[in-house]
């Protein structure tokens with residue numbers, strides 16, 4: 001099976017519950033949305049076609065993150081299963097996915113272990129997967145009313161400052177979180193430390 005890949009690189013996870021963990025990131029090309037403040041617009045274009053073995057050979061850490069673009073545009077079962085079977089690490093590899101929530105996400109041995117869902121205004125904040133954590137980019141339009149109440153207090157829910165309007169977004173995140181104990185203000189450690 002072939003995948004259109006933007007890039008594969010190693011770095012720490014700079015946000016969310018896997019914060020600080022060294023990971024291999026697999027960035028899939030293509031997205032079904034066009035968010036105005038998208039900070040990975042390069043992923044909208046075609047990348048390089050890779051077969052599974054090429055991807056597997058570039059995995060250097062037992063924590064792997066599927067990101068994009070939107071990785072759920074691809075069938076992920078076969079690749080996930082092969083990653084889980086890698087025996088070169090002292091622990092079973094764990095896969096997280098960063099998704100915009102517009103598609104279901106496979107889980108289990110032929111799927112991912114951790115789902116980070118960032119619902120988007122362009123998709124009416126729809127959530128078609130079963131997230132382990134939620135992340136909302138806080139722009140001028142964002143209101144906590146878009147967060148489904150059934151997730152509040154059950155899973156981590158991050159308010160992510162919008163890089164296109166950073167200072168005012170940080171203030172808005174702060175104000176919202178201080179008025180809602182179920183929400184957390186997120187950080188992007190890789191930007192703070194100037195890492196990839």
Ligand code: SF4
Nearest residue numbers: 031033035038069100
């Ligand atoms: S869903 Fe993510 S990758 Fe796609 S346009 Fe929006 S911010 Fe960019």
